Amino acid sequence: MKSEWIKNRETGIKKLNRNLECDVLIVGAGMSGLLCAYQLQDMFEHIVIIESDEIASGASGRNTGKITSQHGLNYQEILKIHGEEKTRLYYQENDKAILEIKGIIEKYDIDCEYSEKEAVVGCKSVYMTKKIADEIKAYDTCSIPYEIVRENEIEGIRYGAKFLKQASFDPYQFCIQLASRLICEIYERTPMMHIHDHVVKTKDHTIRFQHCILATQVMPFQFKFFYTMTAPKQSYLAALKPSDKKNLMILSEDEITKTKNDMKNFMLIGGYDHALSDDSNIKWQSFKRDLVLEYPNHRLLSTWSSQDYQVTDYLPIVDRCDDFIVITGFNKWGNTNAYVASLTVKDILKDEMTKRRELFSLKRKSLVFSKNFITENYQVLKSLIESKMHDSKLMIPDNHQAVSFQLDRHPYGIYRQDDKLYIVDTLCPHLGCTLKFNEHDKCWDCPCHGSRFSLTGEIIKGPASVGLHHSECLISELKLDK
Structure with missing residues (x-):
């Protein structure tokens, strides 16, 4: 189902109708692909973007609308694996992205409901207070600024941390309006079928490129190794009326992760994160039930799901691979990470070895030498085996089942x-x-x-x-x- 951002909107952009040659081909017209075009339009004369569906129809148009450097409970995990310096760098890059995205909105006069807010992460159960305390300890270790949130200060939060000077926006409108202002060619409903030797094949045409950027979350079929480093995660979201009109974005990290963001015309509620190997239908039923119980006086506008890839060492991957550059693994924090990724792509194409480029390298040892690498791949193997064990007879399902x-x-x-x-x-x-x-x-x-x-x-x-x-x-x- 389409998200409340995208619902009842069409771009009218046509699909590719001829063979092309270009300096830079970007596959994927979400936040990261469009921001790459923005960064590179002064460096290259001919940039082409192709999108298998419509602009921002994937994770970019289905997310929570948060522009924040507060990334759940990820900092404690990044600190364990990568150390203090790299964790601080990750925070600094994402924090700068908030201002840079605001700058783009002002530069192009983009009407996308941009609003400065505070971002809160916390819990309401005693059981999760240690995890929150560990996250706050990571903030202290890496000199990340925050304010403590104590019981009764924010509804539904017993203990937590607040990041100031964060923001939210309509991600779909940001992408659509940014796309219309870029100096490049964009083609929708043009899926990439194959990539080899500096040529991308679509269903009916070919595009020969000098540089190619895959901003699609996923890799071509021939790069199976990529899927040993990442795991798909899914979550559910809903738009409700009326909005509470509070200047807060809240993430509750309890047994069930829940997120809340108040926009101008609706309140966005979501969470229920789970691996695709879990029973998605049980998660969906729980989400529906809790919406009714927790928001009985609100009108449901729409519900949708969002999917992103979790990297085993909690950092995105932005690097050259064969004859293309890959961008993936935003770990559900794609709005600021997309901007950081676009800068990293620029570093790569300028052949500059920056600390940012090193941070997101595909060659980092932590991608495979980690406990999470073993755990995630064991889960994939387990899912593969379990999926082969079911035996059932042919029967006709109930209607719409x-x-x-x-x-x-x-x-x-x-x-x-x-x-x-x-x-x-x-x-x-x-x-x-x-x-x-x-x-x-x-x-x-x-x-x-x-x-x-x-x-x-x-x-x-x-x-x-x-x-x-x-x-x-x-x-x-x-x-x-x-």
Whole structure:
């Protein structure tokens, strides 16, 4: 489902209709791709951006709208793995990004509901106070400024920390209006099918490039090693009316992570973070239930899901890989990290070895020599094995529901829409995991690496590069018990 930011909006940008040659090709028209074009437009004459869907239709147009250097409980993890100097650098780069994004908004007069706010991270349960205390200790160690939040100061927070001079905005409007002001060519509904030897192939055309930037979260099929370093995470969000009109962005890190951000016309509620290997449908049902219980006097405008990649060592990856530059792994904090990534790409293309470039290098040892690397890959292997163990018989699901079954030891899925059945092969064409049905988004998700497919098998999101085999039939054509 489309987010409240994107709902009922169309850009009207056309898809690619010819072969091209360019200085810089950017794959992905979200925050990071557009900001890369912004940074590079004075360095290169011909920049092209292609997007498989529409501008900011992915994580950029589906996030919480926070522009903040307060990144949940990540600083204590970054400090453990990378040490004080790199943790402080990560904070400084993301904190500067807040002002830089504000500068872009003022420079281009972008109307995106920009507002300065305070960002709070905390908990309401006694059980989580130690984790919050550890995060605050990391702030102290790395000289990160904050204010303590104590019980009864902020509703729903027993203990926490507050970052001052943070901000929020409408990320979709920021991207759309920035795109219209850039000196480059942009093509929507133009997915990359293959990349090799400085040529990207789309469905019908080719683009030859001097430099290529993949700002898509995912890697081409041939770079399977990338998925040993990252894991897809999903969360749910909802827009409610009325807004509380409070100048706060709140992140509650309890047993269930919950986020809140008050915008001008609605209140954004979200969280329920989980790995795709978890049961997404149970998380979705819990989210729906809690919305009703916690906000009984609010009107629900829309709900949606968002997906991002968590890197095993908690830092994004921005580096050259083969004949392209990869940007990924924002760990759910993409708005400021996107700006930092665009500066890092500029460092790479200017061949400048900066501390920022070293921080986000693909060659850093912590990507594979860490406890999280082993844990995440064990979970992927476990999900792969578990996905092969289910055995079920063919049956017709209830209306607007799906079931999975096996035929000759091969997995399939059926979705019912009235008297019509949509049948797909649920073996993920990426690396062979068995797909799970996502009840909220009505699609088939890969629990291992995050590929997503529509009811009729088309790719919604990679890393898979081809769709699913599918067929359709009427219930009346089947001689089965209904």
